Amino acid sequence: MIIKSHPGEGLLYQYAAGDLSAAMTLVVGTHIDMCKACRQTVCEIEQKLCEENLDTLVSVASTTMSKSQCDQMLEAIFASSACNKQTRQPNEILSLEGRRFTLPRTLAHNSHRIGEWSKLVGKLWRAPLTLDNGNQTNLIYMAPGAKVPEHTHKGQEATLVIDGVFNDEKSEYRDGDFVLLDPSRTHTPETQDEDCLTLATLDAPLHFTSGISRLLNPFSQLFFR
Amino acid sequence: MQMMSERTSTRGSMTTTQTDAADRAAELLAKIAENRSRAAFSELFRQFAPKLQSYATRQFGNEQTAMDLVQETMTNVWHKAHLFKPDRGSPSTWIFTIARNIRFDLLRKNKKRKDDISADELWPILSEQNDSLDDGYALDHDVLMQEISFYYAQLPDAQRVVIEKIYIEGKSQQEVSDALGVPLGTIKSRTRLALKKLKELIVDDN
Numbered sequence: 001m002i003i004k005s006h007p008g009e010g011l012l013y014q015y016a017a018g019d020l021s022a023a024m025t026l027v028v029g030t031h032i033d034m035c036k037a038c039r040q041t042v043c044e045i046e047q048k049l050c051e052e053n054l055d056t057l058v059s060v061a062s063t064t065m066s067k068s069q070c071d072q073m074l075e076a077i078f079a080s081s082a083c084n085k086q087t088r089q090p091n092e093i094l095s096l097e098g099r100r101f102t103l104p105r106t107l108a109h110n111s112h113r114i115g116e117w118s119k120l121v122g123k124l125w126r127a128p129l130t131l132d133n134g135n136q137t138n139l140i141y142m143a144p145g146a147k148v149p150e151h152t153h154k155g156q157e158a159t160l161v162i163d164g165v166f167n168d169e170k171s172e173y174r175d176g177d178f179v180l181l182d183p184s185r186t187h188t189p190e191t192q193d194e195d196c197l198t199l200a201t202l203d204a205p206l207h208f209t210s211g212i213s214r215l216l217n218p219f220s221q222l223f224f225r
Numbered sequence: 226m227q228m229m230s231e232r233t234s235t236r237g238s239m240t241t242t243q244t245d246a247a248d249r250a251a252e253l254l255a256k257i258a259e260n261r262s263r264a265a266f267s268e269l270f271r272q273f274a275p276k277l278q279s280y281a282t283r284q285f286g287n288e289q290t291a292m293d294l295v296q297e298t299m300t301n302v303w304h305k306a307h308l309f310k311p312d313r314g315s316p317s318t319w320i321f322t323i324a325r326n327i328r329f330d331l332l333r334k335n336k337k338r339k340d341d342i343s344a345d346e347l348w349p350i351l352s353e354q355n356d357s358l359d360d361g362y363a364l365d366h367d368v369l370m371q372e373i374s375f376y377y378a379q380l381p382d383a384q385r386v387v388i389e390k391i392y393i394e395g396k397s398q399q400e401v402s403d404a405l406g407v408p409l410g411t412i413k414s415r416t417r418l419a420l421k422k423l424k425e426l427i428v429d430d431n
């Protein structure tokens with residue numbers, strides 16, 4: 001399947017340089033697991049960053065390591081023990097509402113961070129991901145025929161389709177599609193006959209704009225937290 | 226969001242000196258992985274520590290944190306050399322990604338709570354698990370077989386011989402290494418460089 005919608009090259013650069021937030025790194029990284037084209041681009045960017053940052057030796061001030069400093073550090077390294085951090089076994093399978101999903105690599109490595117699922121309004125479910133302080137990252141499951149009430153974002157929202165299809169007014173998004181929504185746009189994601197599992201991160205709460213769904217504003221904290 | 230556009234590489238090809246340095250670093254990493262060779266590591270350390278120190282000093286503007294980055298990065302190189310995959314990228318790029326991860330964690334060190342996510346969980350480059358991602362770097366095999374005969378003649382001799390043996394004679398990298406009496410790491414890095422060069426030739430031509 002061809003992925004139509006990718007992170008921009010600027011975002012891939014920030015990803016490769018380690019300059020994105022943990023939440024955005026997770027979403028972009030999961031897209032990269034699913035997308036061969038971006039994986040290759042990131043390989044090239046990493047190589048370029050390495051050439052700029054490491055291969056080109058820029059001498060800074062008078063801080064070059066002395067011989068004794070080098071020897072000391074070598075001693076310390078040889079004396080160190082391999083830090084066998086108990087790495088958790090990645091869990092690739094996610095079961096929900098009688099469905100089984102296969103998680104891409106980066107997400108599978110962080111499956112222990114997926115919290116409890118809770119049912120929201122309509123046919124929506126949400127499970128928060130605990131990454132670090134102040135993030136708002138969630139897995140969102142939309143059953144067939146689900147509709148997120150019209151809303152705008154106070155911050156940027158990045159959504160990645162893990163499995164299935166959803167659409168908004170503008171387009172249709174399928175497995176691997178990465179959607180970055182700017183704060184000013186209103187949109188109403190919905191599913192039709194198929195369901196959809198997405199990974200989404202938001203740097204500010206949703207703000208519902210239309211008619212009756214304005215009543216849902218108190219839920220926005222619940223929706224993205 | 227951005228629709229996929231043609232991303233052309235603006236990088237020039239590596240100079241001979243850089244290629245030699247990369248080959249040497251790959252050999253050293255192989256020695257560290259196989260024999261825990263302290264001599265090999267010391268040589269690699271002398272090559273990379275000043276570069277890492279310079280990178281880290283520019284990133285942090287703090288000498289002590291910069292030294293922490295050098296030490297933590299090279300400690301990982303010492304213990305994880307066996308995870309370096311020569312066919313995936315150059316030694317310096319691998320070391321750079323380790324440093325990038327260490328930097329990510331050092332920048333968050335003060336704010337970090339016990340269960341906060343760490344760079345290793347976000348970029349599992351040092352994961353022992355054999356993840357089944359196909360290699361995004363290699364060319365599509367079919368494309369290779371069709372196109373390679375037109376382009377491989379343009380490669381430098383050392384790379385062309387390796388490509389011929391692997392893709393035309395169907396030898397494994399280990400067999401080529403044995404046949405030519407050249408270390409396996411060198412064969413792998415020549416294969417990678419040749420594939421990269423071929424890709425550039427093919428892209429330029431289309």
Ligand SMILES: [Zn+2]
Nearest residue numbers: 006007035038
């Ligand atoms: Zn992509």
